[in-house]
Amino acid sequence: MGNNLVMYEEELQQINRICDTLHKEANAKAVLVIDKNGQAIAQGGEVEHLDVTSLSSLTAGNVAATGGIAQLLSEKEFAGQFHEGERTNVHLSIVAQRLILVVLFDERSSLGLVRLRVRKAALELTATIDQLVKKSESSAQPSVFAEITDADIDNLFND
Amino acid sequence: MSFINYSSREINCKIVYYGPGLCGKTTNLQYIYNKTNPEAKGKMISLATETERTLFFDFLPLSLGEIRGFRTRFHLYTVPGQVFYDASRKLILKGVDGVVFCGDSQIERMEANIESLDNLRTNLAEQGYDLDKLPYVVQYNKRDLPNAAPMAELEETLNPTKVPQFEAVATKGNGVFDTLKAVAKLVLTELRKGS
Ligand SMILES: Nc1nc2c(ncn2[C@@H]2O[C@H](COP(=O)(O)OP(=O)(O)O)[C@@H](O)[C@H]2O)c(=O)[nH]1
Ligand SMILES: [Mg+2]
Numbered sequence: 001m002g003n004n005l006v007m008y009e010e011e012l013q014q015i016n017r018i019c020d021t022l023h024k025e026a027n028a029k030a031v032l033v034i035d036k037n038g039q040a041i042a043q044g045g046e047v048e049h050l051d052v053t054s055l056s057s058l059t060a061g062n063v064a065a066t067g068g069i070a071q072l073l074s075e076k077e078f079a080g081q082f083h084e085g086e087r088t089n090v091h092l093s094i095v096a097q098r099l100i101l102v103v104l105f106d107e108r109s110s111l112g113l114v115r116l117r118v119r120k121a122a123l124e125l126t127a128t129i130d131q132l133v134k135k136s137e138s139s140a141q142p143s144v145f146a147e148i149t150d151a152d153i154d155n156l157f158n159d
Numbered sequence: 160m161s162f163i164n165y166s167s168r169e170i171n172c173k174i175v176y177y178g179p180g181l182c183g184k185t186t187n188l189q190y191i192y193n194k195t196n197p198e199a200k201g202k203m204i205s206l207a208t209e210t211e212r213t214l215f216f217d218f219l220p221l222s223l224g225e226i227r228g229f230r231t232r233f234h235l236y237t238v239p240g241q242v243f244y245d246a247s248r249k250l251i252l253k254g255v256d257g258v259v260f261c262g263d264s265q266i267e268r269m270e271a272n273i274e275s276l277d278n279l280r281t282n283l284a285e286q287g288y289d290l291d292k293l294p295y296v297v298q299y300n301k302r303d304l305p306n307a308a309p310m311a312e313l314e315e316t317l318n319p320t321k322v323p324q325f326e327a328v329a330t331k332g333n334g335v336f337d338t339l340k341a342v343a344k345l346v347l348t349e350l351r352k353g354s
Contacts, residue, residue, distance in 0.1 A: 004350075005162045012166035037254030038218075038234060039162045039171045053201040057218045057234065061206075064250040065215070072246075145163075148227060148351045156224045156231060156347075157340050 005035055005098070006136045012042060014128045018121050019044030022101075026117035027109035029088065032102040033095075033125070034059055041099070055102075063092060063100055080118075082111060091115070095122045096129040161256050161350060169230045172346050173254055174339075177279045178261035179271035180212070180240030183300040186329040187261065188219045188235055191339060194332065195221060213239040216251050223343065233343060240275065249282050257294035257346040258283075259338055262317050264299045264307035272317055294345030297324040298338045303331070 019031040023045035030045035032052065038060035040052045067077050083090040091103040091114050101122060103114050162171040176184040185205065192203045201220035208214050217237040222230060238248040260279060262272045280290050297318045301307060310326065318324050323341045327334030 007162070007164040007166055009166040012164070035162055035254075037162070037173060041162075041164075051202055053220045054204055054218070057220070058204065061215060061218075061250070064253060065247070068246055068250055145227075145351050148347065152226050153344050153347050156226055156343070 005039075007041065007132070008135060011128050011132045011135070015042040015125065016044065018124050018128070022103065022117055022121040026103060026105065026114045028103045028105040028114065030104045032056065032059075032100075032104075034100040034102060036060055036063065036094075036098050036100060045104075050104075059092065059100055059102055063094065080115075091118065093118055093122060096126040099125060099129065101125065161346070163229075163350075167230075168228055169232060170226070170347075170350065171232045171234065172256040172343075172350075173234045173236065174257045174259065174342055174346065175251060175255045176235065176237040176259045176261050177248070177275065178238075178240060178300075179263055179268060179275040182240065182261045182263035182268070182272075182275075183327070183329040184237035184240070184261050185211075185213055185217050187259075187298075187300075187327075187335050187338070188217050188237055190329055190332045190335045191221065191235070192219055194336070199223070212241070213237055214244075215239065215247050226347065231343075231347070233346075235339075242274075245278065245282070248278070249285065252282055252286055252288070255283075255288070255293070256349070257342045258290065258296075259342050260295070260297045260317070262297060262299050262313060264301045264313060265304055266306050266308040269308060269316065272313075276317060291320060294342055294349050295322050296338060296341045296345065297322055298327050298334060299324065300327045300329050300334075302326045302333070303328045 015033055019033060019042050023031045028045055030047050033042040034040055034056040038057040040056040043052060070077050079094060081092040087106055089105050093101050095101050101118060103118060105114055176187055178184055192200060199222045204218040206215040219235040221233045221235060223233060236251050238251050260276060283290050299313050325334045325338045329335055
């Protein structure tokens with residue numbers, strides 16, 4: 001997917017829907033979709049009390065570190081990870097090579113159910129990302145950025 | 160690898176502060192954090208050892224305001240400087256949009272600066288980046304110390320390609336925002352080119 005990840009309305013809505021469905025079907029507390037570089041992309045469920053930005057950066061760091069371990073062991077990247085907490089468990093999986101799908105769940109659900117539902121959601125997410133890649137390759141970048149002037153950039157810093 | 164979200168109208172970019180151990184990378188981020196309005200920043204995260212040396216990274220999300228209706232967000236990261244944390248440094252460079260090389264002005268740290276800069280080039284190349292093609296600025300920190308090397312010598316050794324450079328005293332904040340603004344500006348300019 002080119003240099004930059006570009007997200008459009010249609011695909012973001014699809015991803016949000018996938019998050020909502022996964023949240024419900026897995027009886028999860030919350031679902032997050034994160035770019036591997038640590039940017040939050042979409043969420044579903046009870047996220048009001050979560051620091052999504054910090055969670056995204058740390059999760060990406062975690063996945064990157066685990067990927068580094070896999071490399072040292074000549075393993076393929078670990079497809080999934082599970083962290084067990086006292087009240088909240090975390091399931092992480094890598095989707096379409098560049099997204100991280102995070103499911104937070106408690107005793108209302110189980111690892112088995114989460115795994116099952118994640119598998120389906122991952123397929124749907126992959127399809128959406130493929131569509132996104134095609135779109136950003138076919139359509140020339142909208143011109144908003146080409147029109148940015150030095151003054152626009154300078155204005156950002158006038159405080 | 161910036162992330163442009165047309166749906167929420169956001170531009171997200173990643174800036175990495177690189178440099179030898181104890182040159183003042185974490186101090187840069189702390190100063191930025193302390194001087195930024197609460198609504199423009201997220202939590203600063205430091206993954207550090209008990210002795211406060213950076214273990215994996217520091218992370219500071221910043222929102223710089225809007226440009227053509229797009230909210231610009233910068234994620235600032237520092238790397239751990241110690242030689243043995245090389246694997247971690249490589250990971251943090253993934254997806255980088257702009258680099259600040261933070262040099263330690265102290266003459267005794269010249270070797271460490273050179274080594275870190277070489278290491279930056281090598282690690283970027285491993286990820287398929289070329290430092291000469293990335294938005295990149297140099298900061299000479301600790302200008303307040305009596306054993307600081309002359310600027311001319313630092314420039315000659317650490318900035319052969321003559322990218323924008325800034326003198327700094329990160330503990331006092333001198334040069335900290337100038338450095339950040341310069342690299343952010345280069346990142347946005349790169350975006351305009353549509354790379
Ligand atoms: N004198 C002086 N000390 C500094 C300056 N910047 C940072 N320091 C100190 O250098 C030490 C290491 O700084 P730190 O930010 O942790 O370095 P890092 O390893 O690059 O993250 C700390 O004790 C800082 O207070 C500076 O501009 N002048
Ligand atoms: Mg540090």
